[in-house]
Amino acid sequence: QKEVEQDPGPLSVPEGAIVSLNCTYSNSAFQYFMWYRQYSRKGPELLMYTYSSGNKEDGRFTAQVDKSSKYISLFIRDSQPSDSATYLCAIWGADKLIFGTGTRLQVFP
Amino acid sequence: SAVISQKPSRDICQRGTSLTIQCQVDSQVTMMFWYRQQPGQSLTLIATANQGSEATYESGFVIDKFPISRPNLTFSTLTVSNMSPEDSSIYLCSVLGQGNEQYFGPGTRLTVT
Numbered sequence: 001q002k003e004v005e006q007d008p009g010p011l012s013v014p015e016g017a018i019v020s021l022n023c024t025y026s027n028s029a030f031q032y033f034m035w036y037r038q039y040s041r042k043g044p045e046l047l048m049y050t051y052s053s054g055n056k057e058d059g060r061f062t063a064q065v066d067k068s069s070k071y072i073s074l075f076i077r078d079s080q081p082s083d084s085a086t087y088l089c090a091i092w093g094a095d096k097l098i099f100g101t102g103t104r105l106q107v108f109p
Numbered sequence: 110s111a112v113i114s115q116k117p118s119r120d121i122c123q124r125g126t127s128l129t130i131q132c133q134v135d136s137q138v139t140m141m142f143w144y145r146q147q148p149g150q151s152l153t154l155i156a157t158a159n160q161g162s163e164a165t166y167e168s169g170f171v172i173d174k175f176p177i178s179r180p181n182l183t184f185s186t187l188t189v190s191n192m193s194p195e196d197s198s199i200y201l202c203s204v205l206g207q208g209n210e211q212y213f214g215p216g217t218r219l220t221v222t
Contacts (some may be wrong), residue, residue, distance in 0.1 A: 034211070036213075049210040096154055099151045
């Protein structure tokens with residue numbers, strides 16, 4: 001079993017839709033959870049960083065952590081074509097960041 | 110957050126040669142990391158570089174192939190040695206923030222012919 005699992009997509013949605021991106025993880029000791037956005041030919045950009053269970057909101061983005069289920073989510077409201085990118089979940093564990101495979105998102109006008 | 114720059118941004122190199130990638134950060138950081146990202150894939154950690162100590166390499170990566178320097182708290186280099194086409198990839202450096210979050214540089218796109 002991989003330490004972090006993420007559906008690779010691709011996910012294609014119309015502009016204005018609510019997008020839900022998800023990851024599961026295997027080690028209950030993991031405590032720091034991150035979401036990155038990566039545009040083609042660019043480095044990953046940190047979007048959201050959470051420590052505990054619950055929700056964290058930043059503009060159109062909401063990160064959700066459920067430690068009991070070992071499940072993390074990123075919600076994007078009112079999605080825009082500029083949100084088209086690959087989204088990677090990442091979890092800090094054993095002194096390093098463990099990445100999911102990334103979900104490719106396409107938002108069409 | 111930290112602002113990270115990498116040089117070169119891209120390069121095309123011949124088989125058997127070596128390339129050194131530079132990573133510069135705008136603030137002092139303790140931990141720096143080097144990653145590889147192959148086309149369409151996620152990120153794979155090569156090594157962790159702390160200032161004043163030897164780099165720690167992940168399984169499958171060795172110092173002879175990927176020597177790393179970390180001369181101070183704002184700079185690091187990664188050398189890809191004796192390159193083969195399988196080394197064609199994007200190489201990324203990143204730094205650890207105050208709360209275990211990581212920030213990434215723009216990457217170096219390497220093509221080996």
